[in-house]
Amino acid sequence: MLLAFFGIWRRPEGFKLDLLLKSPADYLVVAYLLWIIYTTGDYVSTAKAMIPFAGFYFASAIGLDSLKRMSTFLNCWVVGLIVVAIFGISTELGFELAPGSSSLTASFFGRLALNTWIYNNPNALGHGVVIILPLAYFWFVWKRGVLLRTLGFFGIAAGAYCVYLTQSKGAYLCGAAAATAGLLFRKARYVQVFLITVMMTAGIGALKLLPRMESLSAKEDGIEGRLMIWQLAYNAMQSTFSGEGWKRFEAWIETEQYGLIKKATHGSYVNVGADLGYPGLFLFVGILYACFRTVLQTRPAEDDLQAQRIQRALLTLVSGYAASAWMIDRAYHTDYFFIAGVCAAYHRVMSGRIASSSENSEEPVSAEVSDSAGAGGLTTGGDGGQTLVLAAESADVVPRDFSLSWRRLGLGDMTLIAVSFYAVVYCWHYLMTNFIQI
Template sequence: MEFRLALFFLSFYYLRPQDWVPGLAGLNLVEPIIGTWIIVLLVYRSQASPLPGLLRTPHDWLMLTYFVYIMWTTPDWNYAFSDILSLTVFYALTVQSLTSWSRIYEFLRWWNAMILAVATIALLSLIGIDPTGAVELTQSKAGRLSIGTWLHNNPNALGHTVVAVLPLSYLLFFWKGTVSGRFLIFPICFFLAGATAWQTESKGAFLVGAGTILLLFVIGRHRIVQISTIVIALTVGISGLSFLPRMEHMGDIQSDEGVIGRVMAWEMARTATREYPTGVGYRQFKALIDWVDGTRVYHDIPKATHCSYVSIGADLGGYGLFIYLALLWVSFRSVLFLKTGSDLEERCRRAILILLAANVVSGWMINRGYHTEYFLLIAVAGAVHRLRVAEYLAKKTEEENVEETDAGPEWLGAPVGGLAVAGSTGQGGVALPPSAFSVSPLLDRQEPHRAFRGQAKRTRRSKSEPLKAPWNRLGLIDIGVTMALTWLVFTIWDYVITMI
């Protein structure tokens, strides 16, 4: 039941029926969803967590830190509390609902399906089927495709969303897939996403799509294949991008009025980071620029930053940006170095990496720092991390029980006359019943743990090969990497301001 609610919320987030379905406009549906989800997890839960508890991974602790930091630095406590609390709760509920690899896989498939649903709604508006009022909105955007929902009411947002389907569908349906998946489902997904992205004419979306497709031939490939792919991408790939809509203007980006306006907003945001080390407050930064049009001067024109990192940096300062990047880093670390044991797990691992990479790159071109998508991505990576830690704990307990069984209880002493009694091992030890090998009643109900215990018995290690504990605590490496990432963001930020 809780997993179905996770899928329902994903549908609600992407389709946003309250924006275009008659009778739902203005209704606050978030609180009822949260309340129902919590009740289901507490009372009607169908599958317990493989790692019970709310604060069991670095992802959990960093998310709590992020929430506390935002509340500590905000000048508008009531607004920030209601907004960031719901995002944090959705993170926790999603983590608690993704309790097995099969659930994570189905969640990713549903994620892909919901983006395709958005793409279908957008394409249908081009032939007169327009439930969201997309036609008028598209016309106001100089013919660049948009739909009438808050999340995708501009072509850049729509483009950056749908391009993720291109590599994601490949991993879910084509890579080691069935015949129907490879030659029917994948081509349909690729066409819908590609056609929608083409109609948005979003230069940033084209770059993200090209980059994530490139990753498909880098992640998990032989070194020679990786190098060859990168070389081809830097030559043929870059030349091919010039044939996409509006990409021919990439060379004169410094004269693009839209880019100039964004850079002016970036400069104001950078000033805010220097004057306010902890930021101006959650969602408080507003860039107001002066714009000259011929002989007329327009004052205090609102201008969006169109960048997640710039927005987070201005609102929350360098410390808040550090936490934001730390959450991305631990999510990458959880899946990047994960050793999977099946094609299903490897498929999920690569898909999560692609979604994370798309979010990181898109963050430089659109502002989604506070969007639910970010928190759901961290939740999926956190769920994978919980499964990894639970697997280790199950194997560790299994091996300890096996060693105790081999040694035999100390009070039995040596075997008596070589006689084997009922229930004995025949070697002087007593054979324990199967229940003695259980980790706990709570863990026994978990599908992953049954598989983990069986695997531990099949891959029994010698004492010279101790079971290696997975990373599950923030260390100097994590702090150092996040500091380097924060420095890199500010360096790129300053470079763009200086060059443009």
């Protein structure tokens, strides 16, 4: 992070403070971090703890100032997840790449886990890796050549087998949600209706065939315990309104075998609501809203596959995180701020192209956006005229069909965030009181 900020400071275009507030998500992230400091108290210590979160977000939002840099960033993300999947399945295949994973897996009764700090239980590994299924498709398979498609299918296969071995029911549902969001994106209405119908019938039937998915019932010990914790967290949010403070909510339940034990909240929305209260949960949901609106509203040129590919990759990441946040505690993980940061960077780049297009609209030159990452140049057309061919990351002259005119939060945005916030609270209350079998 320090190297990233040094690079931003030393880059030719320099650094200005107004770069910190260039997208709607920036304001929400700043408000969210300030609220954490305010509601937690112990202002100096809490502010110090927030510095890494702010750093990861703004280093991503400011540093990824071109589509080329965003592509490099997402390359690392996708390849990193494939490597994690390989480490996971290595335990099953007999060449353990993360020593100690076999004994750890045995302690979870055969459910795969990695002996690492992040993925040391089956649910964490499953939720971390499952997003590679839709992500690898859009990044390496969708409108790519044979070599990258081969890599993509390998990554999908490795990720699918790894998630299968974790037997994480939440991971299966999270992957299905992210894949559905990606497949529905920019499809014709009749295709969307068909895909939704398939997912609600054959899709649910396929999910039931996966390990431990034969039933989802509140009578199951694991789910029953989670719903009890959700009730405790809901009562804490209602009784305090502003929450108990960052990482201060603790859920203790009585068990016959172990007595009184401390349990995780098993849900990021639940975790934030108990810790930071209604305002904190409102801002947490608001940041996800800003990410979704940026990704869904942007209209790249039809021939700019790089911008479209990044758009679809971000949609799967945001969708996967939003779904996963119902099942595991990821509220204070850096991937939340990374995802928000790269969405804010995408917002900066794509909205900046609008400004560039308007400024250069009087120049009699046509712009064609190439999917390559090389530099642009002048080519001579058949009529003897010249056409400016731009690399996808260039922002000097761009076609008018790059459209992201959303620049600031308005009353409509606050209303939609409030509706989304209410939906989250409603679903939270409904699920903990009326769990439905599938």
